[in-house]
Amino acid sequence: xxxxxxxxxxxxxxxxxxxxxxxxxxxxxxxxxxxxxxxxxxxxxxxxxxxxxxxxxxxxxxxxxxxxxxxxxxxxxxxxxxxxxxxxxxxxxxxxxxxxxxxxxxxxx
Amino acid sequence: xxxxxxxxxxxxxxxxxxxxxxxxxxxxxxxxxxxxxxxxxxxxxxxxxxxxxxxxxxxxxxxxxxxxxxxxxxxxxxxxxxxxxxxxxxxxxxxxxxxxxxxxxxxxxxxxxxxxxxxxxxxxxxxxxxxxxxxxxxxxxxxxxxxxxxxxxxxxxxxxxxxxxxxxxxxxxxxxxxxxxxxxxxxxxxxxxxxxxxxxxxxxxxxxxxxxxxxxxxxxxxxxxxxxxxxxxxxxxxxxxxxxxxxxxxxxxxxxxxxxxxxxxxxxxxxxxxxxxxxxxxxxxxxxxxxxxxxxxxxxxxxxxxxxxxxxxxxxxxxxxxxxxxxxxxxxxxxxxxxxxxxxxxxxxxxxxxxxxxxxxxxxxxxxxxxxxxxxxxxxxxxxxxxxxxxxxxxxxxxxxxxxxxxxxxxxxxxxxxxxxxxxxxxxxxxxxxxxxxxxxxxxxxxxxxxxxxxxxxxxxxxxxxxxxxxxxxxxxxxxxxxxxxxxxxxxxxxxxxxxxxxxxxxxxxxxxxxxxxxxxxxxxxxxxxxxxxxxxxxxxxxxxxxxxxxxxxxxxxxxxxxxxxxxxxxxxxxxxxxxxxxxxxxxx
Numbered sequence: 001x002x003x004x005x006x007x008x009x010x011x012x013x014x015x016x017x018x019x020x021x022x023x024x025x026x027x028x029x030x031x032x033x034x035x036x037x038x039x040x041x042x043x044x045x046x047x048x049x050x051x052x053x054x055x056x057x058x059x060x061x062x063x064x065x066x067x068x069x070x071x072x073x074x075x076x077x078x079x080x081x082x083x084x085x086x087x088x089x090x091x092x093x094x095x096x097x098x099x100x101x102x103x104x105x106x107x108x109x
Numbered sequence: 110x111x112x113x114x115x116x117x118x119x120x121x122x123x124x125x126x127x128x129x130x131x132x133x134x135x136x137x138x139x140x141x142x143x144x145x146x147x148x149x150x151x152x153x154x155x156x157x158x159x160x161x162x163x164x165x166x167x168x169x170x171x172x173x174x175x176x177x178x179x180x181x182x183x184x185x186x187x188x189x190x191x192x193x194x195x196x197x198x199x200x201x202x203x204x205x206x207x208x209x210x211x212x213x214x215x216x217x218x219x220x221x222x223x224x225x226x227x228x229x230x231x232x233x234x235x236x237x238x239x240x241x242x243x244x245x246x247x248x249x250x251x252x253x254x255x256x257x258x259x260x261x262x263x264x265x266x267x268x269x270x271x272x273x274x275x276x277x278x279x280x281x282x283x284x285x286x287x288x289x290x291x292x293x294x295x296x297x298x299x300x301x302x303x304x305x306x307x308x309x310x311x312x313x314x315x316x317x318x319x320x321x322x323x324x325x326x327x328x329x330x331x332x333x334x335x336x337x338x339x340x341x342x343x344x345x346x347x348x349x350x351x352x353x354x355x356x357x358x359x360x361x362x363x364x365x366x367x368x369x370x371x372x373x374x375x376x377x378x379x380x381x382x383x384x385x386x387x388x389x390x391x392x393x394x395x396x397x398x399x400x401x402x403x404x405x406x407x408x409x410x411x412x413x414x415x416x417x418x419x420x421x422x423x424x425x426x427x428x429x430x431x432x433x434x435x436x437x438x439x440x441x442x443x444x445x446x447x448x449x450x451x452x453x454x455x456x457x458x459x460x461x462x463x464x465x466x467x468x469x470x471x472x473x474x475x476x477x478x479x480x481x482x483x484x485x486x487x488x489x490x491x492x493x494x495x496x497x498x499x500x501x502x503x504x505x506x507x508x509x510x511x512x513x514x515x516x517x518x519x520x521x522x523x524x525x526x527x528x529x530x531x532x533x534x535x536x537x538x539x540x541x542x543x544x545x546x547x548x549x550x551x552x553x554x555x556x557x558x559x560x561x562x563x564x565x566x567x568x569x570x571x572x573x574x575x576x577x578x579x580x581x582x583x584x585x586x587x588x589x590x591x592x593x594x595x596x597x598x599x600x601x602x603x604x605x606x607x608x609x610x611x612x613x614x615x616x617x618x619x620x621x622x623x624x625x626x627x628x629x630x631x632x633x634x635x636x637x638x639x640x641x642x643x644x645x646x647x648x649x650x651x652x653x654x655x656x657x658x659x660x661x662x663x664x665x666x667x668x669x670x671x672x673x674x675x676x677x678x679x680x681x682x683x684x685x686x687x688x689x690x691x692x693x694x695x696x697x698x
Binding site: 024025026027029031032034035038058059062063065066069070071072073074075076085086087088089090091092093094096097099100 | 218219220221222223225226227228229230231232233234235236237239240242243244
């Protein structure tokens with residue numbers, strides 16, 4: 001998986017702050033695969049590329065997940081803007097994801 | 110050759126099928142290892158369930174601590190419910206030295222899902238298990254604990270997902286080769302973990318920790334529910350929490366194979382020792398039963414004083430009176446305990462037993478014994494442990510206690526309050542009387558306006574003992590025994606005995622005088638008869654002599670008359686010759 005978008009915190013356009021996201025998945029497990037698809041859709045639709053997403057496979061990098069205090073998969077971690085937040089699950093509930101990463105209000109404008 | 114080849118093939122086949130024979134890992138919880146016949150199944154999963162506060166976390170963590178400390182095997186503790194720092198803080202009361210163990214030895218993984226975490230769809234534990242696998246590779250852990258898995262499951266919100274995740278964990282555990290303990294909180298019902306019934310399916314071994322409330326006292330227990338491929342002791346076993354953590358009380362080995370001592374030790378005074386053939390055996394247990402005030406404590410005190418005088422360490426546990434009250438009261442019958450307390454030989458401990466479960470008292474007693482290491486021990490009264498909790502529990506505690514004490518060779522003397530003045534009633538109470546080697550019963554005999562103490566030896570194993578009731582007299586010089594007086598089938602004591610004894614002495618002396626008198630009279634009669642015999646004898650002799658004399662005269666007379674006749678005849682013949690020869694007579698021939 002590869003990172004997309006801009007550097008953390010840097011504005012890439014006139015009105016949005018870049019969102020820094022980490023998605024922890026367990027290989028191609030069903031929930032994980034769904035989460036990747038759901039998140040990429042959300043990013044396309046609501047973030048306009050103004051985000052920094054890294055997808056980490058805990059099967060390959062368990063130490064990184066442990067260091068981040070990740071427990072279940074899939075887990076989406078929002079690092080920026082503060083406060084940080086965590087969303088667990090396959091991210092099928094789009095509104096809750098948006099609310100958690102702090103762009104819900106903008107999305108519904 | 111071919112046969113060998115084939116058996117090797119079979120061995121290989123069974124290995125690839127990974128069906129390994131069941132081996133066990135000891136938990137280090139002594140009683141539990143005994144009831145599970147050796148510990149938990151190695152490389153398998155054990156489910157530990159029970160209500161809140163039943164000791165699940167303590168049990169699981171204690172297994173890890175023991176493995177790390179005594180077997181140098183490391184473990185992983187996954188905490189779903191509490192924060193790991195809380196768990197460490199909570200176990201500071203135990204002597205585990207948890208803070209000295211490194212992260213390599215026990216690794217704590219916080220696995221609490223923070224309430225702030227937003228759930229947006231389904232999730233699973235694949236990631237966590239991958240992380241734990243990595244950790245296991247790092248530390249070489251052999252044990253793993255999933256503490257409070259129910260907390261995690263409730264966060265899944267879907268029964269189907271719960272079952273899926275349980276299967277995921279089960280498969281992961283089977284592949285990992287770890288020995289696992291999974292704890293789950295359930296309603297404390299005696300049998301099935303109702304909500305997580307499927308948890309049982311994943312486990313090879315299921316253990317229930319529970320509580321039982323009886324008569325205002327809560328006691329904790331452990332019960333083995335299932336153990337695939339192994340036998341175990343079924344039934345509920347009492348659990349206590351002491352310094353070393355959880356303690357499971359399992360009766361000691363069933364076979365009593367220890368070699369008993371043949372040494373006799375004194376119970377404190379000679380009268381009683383001689384009744385028992387020289388005292389009680391060292392390491393034996395003696396029960397003194399009786400009503401209140403029958404001097405049970407006095408006899409117990411005398412026993413310990415004598416032991417201290419021999420220089421032995423002793424322990425006096427009282428559930429009735431305070432320490433100094435006992436010391437004062439016993440001093441009034443010349444039993445001096447204070448000097449032995451001062452010298453440290455005697456340790457006295459007194460406690461109230463109300464609202465303390467028998468199990469707790471038992472574990473405290475064990476602690477006291479371990480600290481003081483006495484050779485002689487008194488529990489006054491042991492029946493106090495039955496004041497709270499169920500009689501069944503108290504009975505099992507009492508019996509276990511007697512056996513534990515015996516195992517370490519302590520000479521035990523316990524007193525027991527009997528409800529009625531009848532030894533048989535006591536035997537239904539705590540049933541110590543069946544375990545005790547010697548049973549002395551004290552009772553009152555009321556007669557003649559007095560209440561006197563009577564002592565009976567009901568039984569004494571391996572000892573010829575007197576079957577007689579004795580009177581126990583408490584004097585200024587200490588206790589002593591007196592033969593009781595039996596008169597007309599009645600046992601007399603106290604003043605009645607004294608009166609009877611005096612009367613007996615009186616009549617004895619009277620009888621003595623009478624018999625002397627009679628003796629004398631008889632002597633006289635004998636002497637008189639002898640004298641009479643003598644007189645008669647003399648008379649007889651005289652008469653005989655007379656007889657002799659008289660018969661002698663007769664024969665003389667007869668003889669003389671014969672000779673006279675001859676003479677006469679001769680004379681007559683000569684006279685007849687005379688006319689012819691008469692001249693001739695004159696004539697010379």
